[in-house]
Amino acid sequence: MEESAVAPGTRRPGGRTARTRAAVRDAVITGLAEHGYPALTVEYVAEHSGVHKTTLYRRWGNLEGLIADALDLAGEDGWSPPDTGSLEEDLRALAHEVVASFTDPAAAAAPTAFVAAAFQSDRAADALRAFYTTRFARCETLVERAVERGEAPAGIDAGALVRAVSAPLFFRLFVTREPVDAALADQSAVAALAAARAGAFNAPGETAPAPEPPASA
Known part of the structure; x- marks a missing residue:
């Protein structure tokens, strides 16, 4: 019996179906990386995944469905935010992950x-x-731990804070096309942390925690 097309994320198949889905995702990624979206075709995905194009059309509908499901599959991983015991170090680690994910040739x-x-x-x-x-929703636990340690106020907008870490990096990567590196990752994390300590991400009525004393020389 033929399967009807389903929205990405509504099914968590296993076995051969999971292998097929993974093969299709790999072909989509390879095609996007090699040829870009305008040149990618269902025929290319069929050839490089070993899945007949009629099956691709039946299960994913069209090329956009293939791309959407490939992203959905990527979101099913077990990724979790850093947990270093310090808000500053967590934000630095998060920024370094962003840089690595777009600059490491293997990733x-x-x-x-x-x-x-x-x-x-x-x-x-x-x-x-x-x-x-x-x-970003998974990163809420990173901020919740910081609140428990007294490094951030209760009610802080966790999503705004972690977005502030990534935003300067994405701007350089995809708008100005400037290089990004570890130093810029640290700068982005420290700037976001300074904004958080100043109360930039607090809910209305919340006060910023007392700033930490400077490290002794």
Whole structure:
């Protein structure tokens, strides 16, 4: 019996179906990285995944469905935010992960390809937004731990804080196309932390925690 097309994220298949889905995702990523969204075709995905194109059309609908499901599959991983015991070090580690994910040749192909596709496809943009919404939601525990340690006020907007860490990096990566490195990652983390300590991300009526004393020379 043929499967009807389903929205990404509504099914968690296993066995051969999972292997098929993974093979299709790999082909989508390879095609995006090598040829870009405009040149990627269902035929390319079929050839490089070993899945017949009629199956691809039946299960994913079209190319945008393939891209959206590839992003959905990426969001099913077990990623969790850093837990160093310090808000500053957690934010630094988070920033370094962002830099590595877009500059490490072994890791950069997939995220770069998906961002590029999001600029040209509304459905890819929606899928990318959902992916990062999930990522930032997972980071709430990072901020919750900081609140428990007294490093951040109760009611702080966790999503705004972690977005502030990533925003300067994404701006350079995808708007000005400037290089990013570890030093910039540290700068972004420290700037976001300074803003948090100044109360920039506090809920109305919340006060910022007392600033930490400077380290002794």
